[in-house]
Amino acid sequence: MTDHSEDSKMKSKASRSDEKALLSVRGLKQQYPVTEGPLRREVGTIHAVDGINFDVYRGETLGLIGESGSGKSTAATALLHLEDPTAGTVRFDGDEIGEYDRTERKAFRRRAQMVFQDPTTSFDPRMTVGESVAEPLSIHGMTDADRRRAITEDILPRVGLSAEQADRYPHELSGGQKQRAALARALILNPDLLVLDEPVSALDVSVQAEILTLLSDLQAEFDLSLLLITHDMGVVREVADRVAVMYLGEIVECGPTEDLFRNPQHPYTQALVSAIPTPDPDAKKRRVTLRGDVPDAASPPSGCRFHPRCPAVIPPENYDFEQDEWRSVMDLWVAVSDDDVDLDSLRTLVVAREEAETADAVSAAQLQSAIREEYAIPEGLSDEDAETVLSSALSDIVSGDVSEADERLQSEFSTICERENPQEQSTDAGHPAACHLHDSEEADEEWNWVSVD
Ligand SMILES: Nc1ncnc2c1ncn2[C@@H]1O[C@H](COP(=O)(O)OP(=O)(O)OP(=O)(O)O)[C@@H](O)[C@H]1O
Numbered sequence: 211m212t213d214h215s216e217d218s219k220m221k222s223k224a225s226r227s228d229e230k231a232l233l234s235v236r237g238l239k240q241q242y243p244v245t246e247g248p249l250r251r252e253v254g255t256i257h258a259v260d261g262i263n264f265d266v267y268r269g270e271t272l273g274l275i276g277e278s279g280s281g282k283s284t285a286a287t288a289l290l291h292l293e294d295p296t297a298g299t300v301r302f303d304g305d306e307i308g309e310y311d312r313t314e315r316k317a318f319r320r321r322a323q324m325v326f327q328d329p330t331t332s333f334d335p336r337m338t339v340g341e342s343v344a345e346p347l348s349i350h351g352m353t354d355a356d357r358r359r360a361i362t363e364d365i366l367p368r369v370g371l372s373a374e375q376a377d378r379y380p381h382e383l384s385g386g387q388k389q390r391a392a393l394a395r396a397l398i399l400n401p402d403l404l405v406l407d408e409p410v411s412a413l414d415v416s417v418q419a420e421i422l423t424l425l426s427d428l429q430a431e432f433d434l435s436l437l438l439i440t441h442d443m444g445v446v447r448e449v450a451d452r453v454a455v456m457y458l459g460e461i462v463e464c465g466p467t468e469d470l471f472r473n474p475q476h477p478y479t480q481a482l483v484s485a486i487p488t489p490d491p492d493a494k495k496r497r498v499t500l501r502g503d504v505p506d507a508a509s510p511p512s513g514c515r516f517h518p519r520c521p522a523v524i525p526p527e528n529y530d531f532e533q534d535e536w537r538s539v540m541d542l543w544v545a546v547s548d549d550d551v552d553l554d555s556l557r558t559l560v561v562a563r564e565e566a567e568t569a570d571a572v573s574a575a576q577l578q579s580a581i582r583e584e585y586a587i588p589e590g591l592s593d594e595d596a597e598t599v600l601s602s603a604l605s606d607i608v609s610g611d612v613s614e615a616d617e618r619l620q621s622e623f624s625t626i627c628e629r630e631n632p633q634e635q636s637t638d639a640g641h642p643a644a645c646h647l648h649d650s651e652e653a654d655e656e657w658n659w660v661s662v663d
Pocket residue numbers: 242256257258276277278279280281282283284285441506507508
C-alpha cells in the first residue's frame with residue numbers, strides 16, 4: 211500500500227459525513243423476466259438487484275463484495291445506465307443520470323468509465339494497443355490522430371507500460387500488461403469515477419498485487435473515485451476505504467473497511483471475513499462455513515434472504531434450541547420446502563451400509579435416522595417439545611407427506627428470519643447492517659461475533 215493511498219483513506223474517513231457524494235445510488239432495482247416456451251411467455255421475475263443504496267465519495271474506493279450471483283455486475287451496469295434500471299435513482303455529481311439529455315449523457319460517459327474482468331476479451335485483436343487505448347478519444351470527437359497518439363504515449367507510462375508498446379498487438383502483451391492497457395483506456399478521458407468489475411480476478415496472484423498497487427497510485431494521481439467490484443475479501447481489504455456487502459440483490463452491510471473486517475455485523479459478512487486465509491492457528495476453529503450457493507434470484511427466500519444459509523439464524527421464540535441444532539433443523543426445513551429430501555438415495559445408503567437387505571426393507575425408523583444424519587440433526591434435540599415436533603415432521607416425510615411436514619415446521623418453528631426482511635439499521639459497531647440480530651428484542655447475547663485481525 212502506498213503512502214498517498216493511506217493519506218486518502220485517512221481523508222476519506224475523516225470527512226465523509228459532511229461531503230457531497232460523487233455517486234449516490236438510491237433504491238436501485240434491476241429485474242429481468244423469466245420466460246418460457248417458444249412465445250417466451252413471462253413466468254417470473256429475476257430480482258438481480260433489489261433496492262440498493264450507497265454513495266461513493268470523491269477520491270475514495272468503495273468495495274462492492276459478495277459471492278457469484280449476488281448482483282454486483284448488474285448493479286454496476288444499472289447504475290451506469292449501460293442498461294436502464296427497473297427502478298431507483300442514481301445521482302452523479304448532484305444530477306440524476308436518468309434525466310440527462312443526450313449531451314449530458316455523453317459527458318457522463320466520459321466522466322464515468324468501466325473496466326472489466328477479462329483484459330483479453332476487452333481488446334480488439336486487430337487493433338494495436340495504442341489504437342485501442344486512444345479509441346475513446348475518437349469516439350468523443352478528437353479527430354487529430356497526432357494528438358491522440360501524443361496523449362496515448364503520455365498515458366501508457368503512467369500505467370507502467372512503455373510508449374513503444376502502443377504499437378504492439380494485444381496478443382503480444384501479458385494478462386497484467388493488458389489490464390494496464392485497459393486502465394489506460396479507461397483513464398484517457400480523465401474520468402472522475404472508475405467502476406472496476408473484478409479487475410484482477412483473471413490475473414496471477416503476483417500480478418494482482420501489482421495492479422492493485424497501480425490502482426491506488428492512479429487513484430491518488432488522478433483524484434479518482436473507484437467502485438471496485440470483487441468476490442475477493444483480500445482485494446477489498448487491500449484497496450477499499452469502505453465496503454458494501456451484497457447478498458442476493460441486497461446490500462446487507464456497509465462500513466469502513468477496517469471496521470467491517472474487525473467487527474462484522476452481519477453473519478454473511480462474518481462468514482466472508484472468516485473464510486479469508488490467515489496464518490492464525492486458532493482461525494480454523496472460528497471459521498464460519500457457508501453451505502451451498504447463493505439461491506436463485508428468480509425465487510429469493512422469504513424474509514431475510516440469507517436465512518436458509520445463515521449460521522446465526524434466530525431460533526423460534528417458544529423453543530430452546532442450541533444454535534447448531536437449530537441450524538441443522540432449518541437445513542432440513544429448507545430442503546422440505548424445496549421438496550429436496552431424497553428418500554431414495556437415503557434408502558440406498560442404508561442398504562449400502564448393510565443395515566437392510568433391500569431398499570424396500572428399510573424401516574421408517576432407519577430412514578428417519580438417515581435423515582437426521584444427512585442434516586446433522588442429533589437423535590433427540592435438547593428441547594423435548596422441539597423434539598416432538600421434529601419427530602412428527604420426520605414421520606410425515608418418511609410417509610411421503612412432505613407438504614404436511616412443511617406446514618408442521620412452518621407453524622411450530624417459524625422465526626422472524628423467514629418471516630420479515632430485515633431493514634438496514636445502526637449497530638454497535640457504528641455502521642449499518644440489515645439483520646434481525648440487531649433488532650433490540652431479537653438480539654442474542656450468545657451469538658459470537660467473530661473478529662478477524
Ligand atoms: N441479462 C440478464 N438476464 C437474466 N438474468 C440475469 C441477467 N444478468 C444477470 N442476471 C442474473 O442476475 C443475478 C445476479 O447476477 P450478477 O452477474 O449481477 O451477479 P454477480 O454478483 O456479479 O456475480 P458474478 O461475479 O458471477 O458475475 C444472477 O442470478 C444472474 O443470473
